[in-house]
Amino acid sequence: MLQANSCRSCAIRHTGICSGCGANDLRLLEKARYIRSYDAGQPIAWCGDRMEFVASVMHGSVSLSQTMKDGRNQMVGLLMPPSFLGQPGQESSPYDVVAVDYTVLCCFCRNQFGDLMKEFPHLTDRLLEMSLRELDAARQWLLVLGCKLAREKTASFLAVLASREAVAKALPRTRRIAFDLTISREAIAACLGLTMETVSRQITALKNDGIIQLKSARRIVVPDVNRLLREAGDVPAAPDEGDRAISAIA
Amino acid sequence: MLQANSCRSCAIRHTGICSGCGANDLRLLEKARYIRSYDAGQPIAWCGDRMEFVASVMHGSVSLSQTMKDGRNQMVGLLMPPSFLGQPGQESSPYDVVAVDYTVLCCFCRNQFGDLMKEFPHLTDRLLEMSLRELDAARQWLLVLGCKLAREKTASFLAVLASREAVAKALPRTRRIAFDLTISREAIAACLGLTMETVSRQITALKNDGIIQLKSARRIVVPDVNRLLREAGDVPAAPDEGDRAISAIA
DNA sequence: CGCAGAATTGATACATCTCAAGCTGGGTGG
DNA sequence: CCACCCAGCTTGAGATGTATCAATTCTGCG
Incomplete structure (x- = not known):
């Protein structure tokens, strides 16, 4: 997992920061890069720490949060592949990065x-x-935090994950x-500006109403994403429409 | 106000999108630009409208909101000079722009x-x-919406405006x-994910507690910004520190 | 002066938080 | 293999903060 495979066969070769690179540019990038890996829950940087690097998320997910x-x-960002972490001009991290x-x-x-x-x-x-x-995405998320009820927030969050999954597997929506769910109820709560208990109650309610099914506490099945989007207070996207709602949160 | 004065004497010449331009580049920009003005409350674009232009805010302020x-x-952006409005690659506006x-x-x-x-x-x-x-700024705002109480939200908002004013007039903080206040209680409420009534109550409470003074409903005096920041739940910035909290909301 | 929009104030309803008590499932050691 | 344990999750009852609805009061302006 950790070993430095060639950029050419990288999973995010055509979607990441490097997607515009030709073969020659890529060789230079490949020389400059190095791979780091982190276990679940491991901190990458605390707020105020000096950031030595910027990085593409190749695998897993990284949360940005403020305390x-x-x-x-409050979680303020949830970066998944091929998101880019850090800003070249930023000496120290403004967030806790985990x-x-x-x-x-x-x-x-x-x-x-x-x-x-500068070179490329x-x-x-x-x-x-x-x-x-x-x-x-952050602005979409502002709508969620500012306007929505707990049930709508929870549905929004699940809809984002479901839509992401649909895109990843190229399933019809x-x-x-x-x-x-790769994250705990508590982390979901930190995303949505709710408590763990409220998130739990809302997930249970959505299950009881048949909007979602729970195979286990962390395994979700969504029979109909449009129904979930309606619960989220969003207008379900037309089938052929580029879906913006999906980009919310991450 | 509306007339097209020279870029060379423009108020945002050294802070706007054009701040990196030399005299020659500037001449080309000046040929391409055109000035538009809007009255208070006038819509610039509704969500979904085709955006014909991108623009620098030279004077006044522009809200981005979602309904x-x-x-x-929910207001998701409040652009003041020298902010840039629109994205070059974006056909249609994702927000109501007013x-x-x-x-x-x-x-x-x-x-x-x-x-x-491409050229510059x-x-x-x-x-x-x-x-x-x-x-x-948007992520800072997420913290405000997600975590803070009404009093803290209101104090945060006022602190942003106060700090902006301090920067503009080069006052010590x-x-x-x-x-x-250039915007109504209702607009403030839309910023903070509150109702107009709650904002009004909180402003009154801050006044009664001596944190702020009200010369009129729209004229605010802040005797001590650090005290206001403490009410906002923020750690007052050290005197010599680049203040991040200030960037919140706008 | 009087009007209309904006802002304030009050009383009540409601959503969510808080605190506390069970529950569940996966891992460990006897 | 089972009993135990622990962290994560769920459920419950009461407290709290904010929304809602309804009156006033203020303010700027014709």
């Missing part, structure tokens, strides 16, 4: 990556694209979709 | 601006910088700061 003095905390899953990062020394961006403008272009996408 | 079918709505104030925009035909970015990479660099800053 207040009294312990209240590996949620077993996670593999493709890292670049931060300053060196800045130089690479398409890296800058791509980072801009990805950042604007993240920005839209109307078909039954099954996936694993 | 659910049943009327609940001029909050009397607002002046420095506009570029969207496709043409894409070409300019520093435009791309600068847009990336500004977008990453917006992303951090510990001194007394006065500013106008």
Whole structure:
């Protein structure tokens, strides 16, 4: 898992920060990169720590969160492949960064990556694209936190995961979709601005109403994503429409 | 106000998207740009509308908001000079875009601006910088919406405006700061995920506690920003520290 | 002066949090 | 193989913060 396979066969070769690179550029990137892996729950950086690197998330997922003095905390980003972690111009991490899953990062020394961006403008272009996408996702998430009820928040969260799964497996979005929750109820609560107990109650309620099924506490089946989206307070996307709601949260 | 003064004397010449431009580049930008102005409350685009242009906010302020079918709505961005409005690669607006104030925009035909970015990479660099800053602001805002109580939310909002005013007037952040609320209680509520009534109550409470003074409903005086920040649940920034909290919301 | 929109204030309803008590399932050691 | 244990999850009852609905009161402006 950890070994440095060739960039050419990398899972995010055509979707990550490097997707605009030709074969030659890629060789230079490959020389500069190094792989790091983290176990589930392992911290990558605490808020204020110096960030030595920026990285692509190759596998797993990484949470960005903020904590207040009294312990209240809010997840503000959930990065999954092929998201990019860190900002070239940013000395220290503004967030607590934690590996949620077993996670593999493709890292670049931060300053060196800045130089690479100068050398290969398409890296800058791509980072801009990805950042604007993240920005839209964060703004979608603001709607969830600011306006929605607990049931709608929970449904929104599950809909995001279901839609992601559908995209990953190239399933039609109307078909039954099954996936694993890789994060605890508590982490979901931190995403949604709720408590663990409320999340648990809402998941149970959605199950009782037949919107979802629970194979186990962490295994979810969604018979009809559009029904789930309706519970989330979202207008189900037309079949052929590029779905924006899906991008929310991550 | 509306007339097209020279870029050279523009208020946001050194802070906007064009801040990296030399005199020659600037001349080309100046040929491509056009000025539009909007009255307070006037819509700039509704969600789903085709966006003909991207623009720098030169004067006033622009809100980005989302509305659910049943009327609940959430402001997800509040752009003030020298923020940049729109994304070159984005056909249609994902948000309702409204001029909050009397607002002046420095506009570029969207496709043409894409070409300019190819021609002048520093435009791309600068847009990336500004977008990453917006992303951090949005994430700060997620903390406010997800974790904070009504009083803390309200204090956070006022602290942002106060700090912005302090920066604009180059005041020390510990001194007394006065500013106008350019938006209604209802708009503040839409920012904070609260109702108008709750915002009103919290402002009154902050006044009664001596945290702020009200010269009129729209005129605020903050005797001590650090005290306000403490009410907001934020750790007051050290005097010499680059203040991140300030960037929240806008 | 008087009006209309904005803001404030009050009383009640409701959603979610809090605190506390069980439950469940996977792992460990006897 | 079973009893135990523990962390994660679920469920319950009461407290709390905010929304809702309904009156006023303020403010700017014609």
